[in-house]
Amino acid sequence: MPAAATELLPADLIARLERLELVSRRVFRGRMKGERRSRRKGQSVEFADFRNYVAGDDLRQIDWNLYARLDQLFLKLFLEEEDLHFYALIDSSESMNFGDPTKLHVAKQLAACLGYVGLCRADRVKLAALGPQGDRAPVLRGKSNLWRMLEYLDGIRPGDNGSLYEDVKRFSHRNTGTGIVVLITDLLDKQGYEQALRMLLGRRMDVYVVHLLAPEELEPPLQGDLRLVDSEDGDQAEVTVNRILLERYQRTVNAFIDTARTFCSRRSITYLLARTDMPVDQLVTRYLRERGVVR
């Protein structure tokens, strides 16, 4: 196991992740037969219903016993079991490269955990960075692809400072399937995150937003006369940090989080606020579980 992989996904965590599965509040059409019951009727051992035969139906599904008794053709319908499309979108902008560990690192760990859960359940898993780095993201299925997945994650570098909306749009164009989307981001986009989330909803995705914030952003350890430089666009803000300003900042952060939470809950998006100083195993096995992302 490569060092980077161990860092992203420790062995003891892997064992615990295998017992979990991803939860979708919707039932999606899969492309391949999977482990999930689908609304679609199809081939499985579980009976679902009968219906009249219409021309063109598969003759193999006709219930010949009924035909013998009633002299009418009925089709015996079984519940179809399908796979799940799971996407994890990692914001790899420069702002994610903050905190200790960095937000990006935590995002990768989260994505790896969720991806591994998906792989274990034979879901169709695609972990992708937002922006150009997402183009070469592999679509994975099966536990055997864990290393590929980790390899890709390890390769994600911060610096794709595009707007969230553009990046989500790019992703949506390339990935037409529906399923679960976990967007791991700090939502710190000056053009706003609302449009991006609306775009995902419009694609009939089951959207989860993991809002990652570093403690340095929640309680900034700053004091005195400073020129704050934006890491992404180099924008500068001159501030004299004092108690009053810090209190005001606190209120702004709280308002920002509240706005995001309200926006998401109104649109059936599951909003999760995660701090980077929370251990990842706890984050996944307890926090995400409590909030119904996995079970």
Added chain:
Amino acid sequence: MSYLPALAAWQWALLAVVPIGIVLLYFLKLRRQPMVVPSTFLWSRTIEDLHVNSLLQRLRRSLLLLLQLLVIAMAALALLRPGWQSSNQQNERLVLLLDTSASMRATDVDEEESRFEAAKKKVRERIDRMDDTDVAMLIAFNDRAEVLQSFTSDRNRLREALERARQSDRPTDVLDALKAAAGLANPNRTSEAGDAQDYQVADAQPAQLLIYSDGGFPNVTDFDLENLQATYIPVGTEDAANLAIVAFSAQRNPETPEQVEAFARVANTGTERQRLDATLFMDDQFLDAIELDIPAGEEAGAPFQLSNAAAAELKLVLNIVDDNGRPVARDELALDNTAYAAIAPMRTVSVLLVSEGNHPLELALQTPEARRLCLLETVSPAYLQSDAYQERATGGLDDLIIYDRCAPQQMPVSNTMFIGSLPPAGWQWGEPTSPVLLIDIDRTHPLMRFLELYSLQIVEGRPLTPPQGSVDLLTADSGAVMAVSPREGYQDLVVGFDILSDTEEGMVFNSDWPVQRSWPVFVLNVLRHLGGAIDSSSSPSYPPGETVTMRVDNRLKTVDLTDPSGRKRTLQVAAGGTVSITDTDQPGLYLLSKQELPLGVFTVNLFDLQESRLQRPAVRLIGPVAQFDTEYVVGEAEDGARIAEAMLALEAGTEPQIQAWLDDGVVRRNDAPIDPDATVRSGDRITIIDLDRENAILRAEEGAATVAARGELWRWLLLIAVGLLTAEWVLYTRRLM
């Protein structure tokens, strides 16, 4: 608006650097520390509402800079001292003169304890009437002036200064106080001429001079008050009665030294005849009493005879009240009812005679009377070269050294007498003349008392040219032949002719003085006055407050002084054996001693008829003050006439006018009120007081002089600067908190 810059050019330049420095520091401070954050998104939103508009924001950013620059600007402006010529800033400038002399102790005022308290009350009332813009100065005066408070508008400080004023027992000299007031109120030039740094010349400003006094001082007519407007505010009554001891002395009889004659003069300064007893105490023991009957305005003598060989303290007391405490005579001033004198044991003076042999002189120094006074030692001129002499001369061991036809190298530290020789410095004499014809004798000098010298024959003498400040005692046709000159506290007597001359035939008389009766008297005078014997035989009396100089044995370093209250002080003896005693305000007996051994005694007594004369004069002339009154002098023709008739004869006015004046009580005889039926004597001064005088005083008190004053802004500017500084501090701490 005018400016009075308070700094020099280079100081201004230094001040100009300060704002530049502040701006530079501000820009240095503006280079904020850059800090990379994930996103300024939240920060921008945080400070968004602070950016109401960019101008205010920019102002806010540089508010501290602005405040600092404003503080400096205010300070600079304050240093420029901007002001304007305002006309109504100070309404009045008052100079309050408070009399603290002995006569102010008189108790002839109704409500108050004494005239002094009454005057203080009047001053206090005047201070209370002061405006906020009025300024006043308070001077207390007796025979000297003391500025208790210089010009101030602070009434509390004036009141405190007034409380500090103390009643004294000194006589009055208003001239000193007037000079002080005029000097402070008329500063002709306070700056040094030619001093470029000193540019503030105070203008002479008119001021009101208010004299709170009982008028116990002579008219001051030869004093220029310049722009002082003087007003005399009288305290006390015009008919105060007083009995005063104006002289008291005790002297040993020169014939019989154990006999002491004490003599006092008692004055009745009131308007009624007074009868009373005077009691003499010796060492606080009753000794004698005498009954006195003194007509109004006259004096009576009180002689006492007593015998005492030793030292004694004498006290004379006027018995104003009888044994039951009832007053027997009217007396408003207690201070002058007691007088002190002292008699001391005779002291011997030590005399060194340096002579080849002068029999007449030695004989005169050996008379029984002279022997009682002096201890004589005769040495030859060769002794002058010895170490023993040097020690005596520099140590001042002798009271008097007589150099007969010889002179020392250096003057000794004692009084000297030179016969036929000159002191080594300062004196010159001319060629010998013969014969010497005497033309003038200074009989007033103590050395020449009781001398009859016109029959004196002198064969040869040399005219003297004494140093400055000396007194010619004996003047001949060729010039002064005997003179006495002061020298650093000592006196040198030089006789310009020999008594005995050395000739080829031997010693011959140069003068017939030794065979005249005046010779031993002269030698005795020399011993008494030049040797200092007189000092010890009677005790001198000084007025209160005078600096007293006493001579003691010059081997002493310190002596003890016991003052009348029994307090003991140690005084330093100056070189030559003089002791200066300054703290002599209290009347009574002062005793100098060393280890309980009495060295000398002197007394302090008021003995001032002017001070004891308590009738408040109606008017006092001080420069231009109160010259409203008309005065007439009664001539021979009106002698003995009734006052009204005399005034009519003097054409003072018409009969009804004169009657009205007399009824109104505005007529004064010799500055005292007069009964309408009284008669006048030739030479009496009759004064008709101008009724407007009182009004004039009142007008002077109420009136306000308008004085050009300078309104100043610098206090306000400094206050603003301090306010700005506070605002800056608050802003600064708010930014960081």
